[in-house]
Amino acid sequence: MIASSGPVSAVAALAARRARQQQAISEDAPKAAPAPVVESEPPSKKPRRSLDAVETAETGGDRRSSRTRATKKQDKQLPVEDSPKHATRSTQSSRESQKEEESSQDASDAEQVATDTIENNEEMDENEVASVVGDADGYESPAETPAELQNFPLSKVRLNKSNIVYSDESTLCIRIKERTNLALLGQYDLWVKRGVVSLMGAKLHASSQLHRVYAPSTHSLPVIKCVSGTDGEAEVEIKSCNSGLSHLQDLSPLYQRIWTGENTTADKATLKSAPKDSKRSFSVLYTSADDSLNRHLRPLHLDKKWSASMKGLSQRQGQLRVLVCGPKASGKSTFSRYLLNHVLSPTPETEGGYVNTDGVAFLDLDPGQPEFTPMGQVYLARLRNPFFGPPFTHPSLDDSHGGEIVRAHHIGAASPKEDPDHYALAVMDLMEQYRTLLEKYPQCPLIINYPGWIFGQGLEVATWLVRSLGLSDVVYMSEKGPSEVIEPLGLAAREARVPLTVLPSQPTDFVSRSSAQLRAMQIQSYFHMSHPTDLGSSLWSEEPLSRTRPLTVDYNGPRQGILGVMVMGSQINPDLLHETLEGAIVGLVAVESPRALMGGMAPPDAPNEEQDGDGSGLDIDMDSENPNATNIESFMAENVVRTQEDLPYLFVGSGSCTPLDPRMSHCLGLALVRSIDTSSHKLELSTSIPPSYIQRSIEKGHSLVLVRGQLDNPNWAISEEYHAARAAERRYQESTSGQKKAGGSGGSDGSESSKHTRTLALLRERVRRASNVPWMTVVEDNSRHQREVAARREKSLWKLRKKAYPGSESEADY
Known part of the structure; x- marks a missing residue:
């Protein structure tokens, strides 16, 4: 390291002694006290440097000697207990920053760190992921992660002969004692054979049911914890599975490095009798240092106040109507997911004999990060089984797989602030659908997930929901307020006589994917997902969408299947509709009545004798004699504008489309417009909507409309x-x-x-x-010059940058 003067060394020794004292008393420190610098974790998102800052750091870094660089690399290879200098220096710079000697020392250290970061990005191992300088949503780089942050405890149990019941190349059966837990990474099927275990808020009792669990590194790892069991032990079987979800890594770097790496120490101990090179779809991890890919792995432990609140809310049983709200990144989705699983899995011996047979209604009002649909939708779902995994592992629901979408509306944007009036109408309709659902399932509780749009007009909508929905509870996910939100929300709760519970936020400490990247993963998973009727779980296809068979739809002529196209959020000239629609993600909306148009100002339903009523064709039998369908076609034919390509454009005035009335329309799902054949008047669509859904809607006399909103561009598909x-x-x-390593091929070497x-x-x-291909530029190397050029090119519209240098697994932001 750089030589230090005497006074600085004395200060460093004093700081090191203080650091050791703080580390000894850290366990007894109150929660409100700030964590010691030595034990603190980095922020959830690492600070990103601008290009100017990088150039400055590189200029300063050139003054370092080769001996200093060698010493720095040696220090990085030391174990945690042998290299406390980094932690000491952090404490020193934070507590003694007023001294000139330390100021100069800190400047040198910062210069070293910046230069090392650049060297790490330019001298990358092929198994590492780099983030491009200037990237808004780049990946985390394990090369920049200090070694002392990797050794984080994950499991409280060690596998040995006493707790391993049996194991082979695909199965592991173990006993877990009470108050101990086990963390796994990957995909697996869980079978509880004896006792009771908890997983992601659900209490799973011994039964013959298998539970599919997805535990990627993009989110905190779910922990299997023993609640009770025979002789204080629970017995579970964990089995490998292959759903095809991991194959999406061949289609997008976003799906790479999120599942299992090499076999861990625990895996090797349980695979001794298995064939060589055996690999399960899951791995058991004792600490985060067991991960061969050096990722930020953390277990998901709930705050005690969260657990107590979930227990109290679940005691309301079928009378539960709870609204979960709070600021962004406060843990609303996590709390809602855990509460949902907790309510769906009550203890069989519940007092009063209550057993949840009606399922749980989940009203998701967050169009930016929905749980069971891709972005841009609000929906009401009825769930019968708990779900274990992040949203991109269940981007859609099927009637036969533990849940169904009762009704959905296409908002067409990631935030409801784009059109609050349409959003409020959609919420009102979904609540009316829930009241109708109660007639069939009277003991069906309701969980409402509200978006982070909690300020300004969003607060007005939230307080209106509290006053008008007939709730039983309101949960606010932040103890820090602010007061301008808590006070109006509390006033609305008091007026509605609804208890308001304020819980501490529990944001994620580390993120390896940004919100935009998680949305891209979820919508890509949605388009590659299928629900086989003869299987109890979903499957994913690794075929690119360009190689799959599209759905061909007529947009003009006697078999017109798409009766209109709408563009939300902006005014588009009809001459630009073709360019706006082609290659875009659209919502496929079923129009139930002509009153859904023009805000309910359409003429009353009446048969039109001039309309031939042939129906329309989606490569499906769409013959319909429903008079309502004929009336819709007649009305839309009178209010549609044909573009130069004969596309049916539904717009009013200067080109702004009025949203469809949610009371008389609903969204079937999303589709990708692959191409528009103007000569044959056909659209080619890629969609994962089951054909039975479309056929059912047609049989009811509904008309289909494509709605182009403000969703993220599908660069992942390109x-x-x-x-x-x-x-x-x-x-x-x-x-x-x-094959070459295994041996030669005899005399056929030339032909082979x-x-x-x-x-x-x-x-x-x-x-x-x-x-x-258009809209995509391949960068063949990762030099600083190429990164700067790509960063400048990033400002151009529709430009997608991919890094394709050897060993790269990283993707630039869109």
Whole structure:
């Protein structure tokens, strides 16, 4: 390290002694007290440096000697207990910053850290992920993670002969004692054989039911905890599964490095009798240091106040009507998810004999980060089984898989502030649907997840909901207020005679994916997901959307299937509708009545004799004699504007579309407009909406409308073919290299070599063609100059940058 003067060394020794004293008493420190600097964790999102800052740091870094760099690298390789200098220096700089000697020392250290960061980004191992300078939503870089932050306890149990019942290459059966837990990473099916365990808020009792669990590194890991059992032990079986979700890593770097890495110490201990090179779809981790990919892994432990509140709310049983609200990133979605699982899994011996047979209604009012649908929708769902995994593992629901969407509305934006009036109408309709649901399921509780739009007009909507929805409870997820939110919310709760519970926020400490990236993962998962009727779980396809069969729809002619196109949030000239629609994500909305248009000002329902009423065609039998369908077609035919391509454009006045009335329309799902064939008047759509949903809507006489909102551009779909081609080339090279290591091929070396060359040339040609597409630029290296050029290019519209240098697993933001 850089040589220090005498006074500075004395101060460093004093700071080190104070640090050791603080570390010894850290366990007894009150919660309100700030954590010692040595034990503190970095912020949830690392500070990102501008290009100017990088250039300054690099200029200063050039003054470092080669000896200093070598010493720095040696320090990084030391274990935690052998290298306390970094922690000492942090304490020193924070407590003795007024001294000139320390100020100069801190400046040198900051210069070293900045230069090391640049070196790490430019000298990257192929298994690491870098973030481009200037990226708004870049990945975390394990190379920049201090070693002392990696060793974080995850499990309170160690696997040995006494608690391992049996194990093989795909299954692990263990006993877990009370008050101990086990953290796993990956995908698995959980079977509780004896006792009771808790998982993500749910209490799972011994039964024959299997529970599918998804535990990626993008979120805090779910923990299996023993609640009770025979002789103080619970017995669970954990089995590998293959849903196809992990195969999406071949289509997007966002899905890479989120599942299991190499076998951990616990895995090796349970695979001794299994065949060599056995690998399960899950891994048992004792600490975060067990992870071979050096990721930020943390268990998800609930705050005690959260647990107490969930127990109190669940005691209301079928009378529960709770609204969960609070500022952004306060843990609303996590609390709602855990509360949902907790209510869906009551103890069989509950006092009074109450057993939840009607399910739980989940009203999700957050269009930016919905739980069971892709972004841009608000919906009412009825759930019968708990769900274990982040939203991108269940982006849609099917009637036969533990839950169903009762009704959904397409908002077309990530925030309700784009059109608060339409949002309020949608909420009112969903609440009316819940009241109708109660007629069939009278003991169905309700959980409402409100977005982080809690200030200004959002607060007005929230207080209106408290006064008008007939709630039993309101939960606010922040003890820090602010007072201008808490006071009006509390006043509304008192007027409605509803108790208001204020809980501490519990934000995520570390994030490896930004909100925009998580939305992209969820919507990509949505388009690749399917619900086989003969299976109890969902499956995902690894085929790029460009290689799947599209849904062909007529937008003009006698078999017109799409009766209109709407554009929300902006005024679009009809001449620009073709460019606006092609390649966009749209909502497929079923119009139940012509009154859904023009804010309910449409003429009353009456049959129109001039309309032939042929129905329309979505490659499905759409013959319908429903007079309501004929009336809708007649009305829309009179109010539609045909563009140059004969696209049916529904707009009013200067081009601003009036949203459809939620009381007489609902959203079936999302679709991607792949192409518009103007010669045959056909649209090619990619969608995961089950054909039975569309057929059912047609049989009821509904008309279908495409709604183009303000959703994120589907850049992930543009680059799928490129990433799939790269993955195919990589797999082929790995397979051929493995065959060469295994042994030669006899006298056919010449023919095999020629075949290998031809195959590799074809794969590389596929990569070349896939990289030459609009709106995507492939950057072949990761030099500082290329990063700066790409950062400047980022400002251009519709420009997508991909890093394709060897070993890269990172994706730039859109």
